[in-house]
Amino acid sequence: MTKAEGTFDILSGDETTYEERGGGAKLTHAWGAQRFSGDLAGEGSVHWLMAYGSDRTARYVGLQRITGSLAGREGSFIMAAHGDFDGKSSRGTWSVVEGSGTAGLAGITGTGSFEAPSGPRATYQLDYRLA
DSSP states (O other): OEEEEEEEEEEEEEEEEEEEEETTEEEEEEEEEEEEEESEEEEEEEEEEEEEOTTSOEEEEEEEEEEEEETTEEEEEEEEEEEEEOSSEEEEEEEEOTTOOOGGGTTOEEEEEEEEESSSEEEEEEEEEOO
């Protein structure tokens, strides 16, 4: 496997509560746009389903579509992700959805992680294999 590393900036986003659970606990749908730089360069869009506890921490799952270039090849792919928000920062893991790669990124596989301290910039790493 080859390792890709870099950052992504959160360009825009929003979050809507779809169920209040009492005591500050709630379920939400969040979404946003991102710009990736580093070994993976391009644009991303993400949708999260989030479960907040009354302590304002959250567990989330989501799908993220990335369109750009990796190892000199252009295309897109989808990542399935899950993680935790501790009230200040977010950490998660992701894996490439099998069969989701297009164009030069068709056949991509891999797993990785990301860290997003409060603010618009996060870091990522992705261990991947190209077909």
